[in-house]
């Protein structure tokens with residue numbers, strides 16, 4: 478086998494397990510278009526009632542942050558303790574807050 | 575960050591039981607080992623469909639046929655999850671399949687044995703899936719995130735595989751003398767190859783040490799093998815099957831079953847291509863793969879055509 482074979486483009490699959498839940502990444506499939514991607518995702522990731530809704534998106538269309546940027550990207554959140562309720566003092570005796 | 579700092583960071587992650595994720599820095603050797611192990615696992619799931627597929631059209635009842643089809647479909651799914659997990663390490667599925675066809679990538683030795691009778695379908699589910707489950711449960715804690723998540727998913731699906739196999743064995747052991755004989759015969763042929771599925775003994779397994787250090791592997795071949803033996807011997811005795819090992823003996827002081835010598839020469843013979851079905855398994859995979867090529871090409875041509883038509887509609 479010398480000619481390059483084509484396993485079809487890669488799609489990422491997101492599944493909602495039941496109504497009210499967020500769609501969660503389940504894995505990937507290979508497919509030539511949206512419809513095939515949805516069908517393959519159904520066959521591969523929901524054979525036991527794991528889903529009620531599926532999203533598929535071409536893997537190449539996902540932008541992801543780089544692990545080496547982790548510190549820089551998230552440290553602005555580190556010095557803003559006033560975003561948390563525990564930062565505030567509520568007078569003794571005040572209830573239901 | 576220097577290479578050395580990256581390595582320290584990687585090692586400390588491993589030590590803290592954190593998972594390594596696809597975009598994280600990892601040593602080349604870790605990536606290579608992971609690709610080798612994951613793709614070999616993926617190929618095993620897919621090639622493993624062949625011995626069972628051999629019995630779909632000859633299943634003894636509609637019930638048995640539906641179950642077998644569902645089981646085989648699961649194995650195909652396992653292969654696909656694992657190919658995807660491998661692709662996160664920067665290798666395409668095309669390339670993995672090519673490596674398989676060129677004999678550069680291996681699959682589990684066990685699938686180079688034939689499924690001769692219906693009882694073999696029972697023995698495969700009970701013993702081969704049973705051994706795979708012991709291994710895969712341990713791998714749920716593997717250090718590579720996508721592999722670990724794949725294993726958790728696969729383990730959920732596997733338990734029905736072993737039960738359906740055992741049910742076939744139970745049914746045959748409650749049947750006619752000929753059926754009992756078939757079950758025992760399947761046991762005789764599958765027992766030892768199942769024990770070999772865990773790989774060579776710890777003292778001559780070349781990959782084990784580094785893989786344990788990196789937590790790719792969590793328990794050694796011999797530990798996993800013994801766990802499988804202890805579970806399975808009782809299940810065999812429970813339905814009146816004899817384990818084909820005259821040295822099998824319960825060791826009261828260790829609480830484990832001691833077994834006789836495993837024939838590792840046979841293992842190496844089969845791994846080197848001289849098992850009963852090596853050529854057939856690979857030839858079949860290559861044939862089906864090539865026969866499907868035009869379908870993949872047609873699907874791509876159709877998809878490209880669709881997007882082109884849509885664009886034209888928009889511009890007019």
Ligand SMILES: [Fe+2]
Pocket residue numbers: 619648649652728
């Ligand atoms: Fe499997």
Ligand SMILES: [Fe+2]
Pocket residue numbers: 649703706732735
């Ligand atoms: Fe299985």
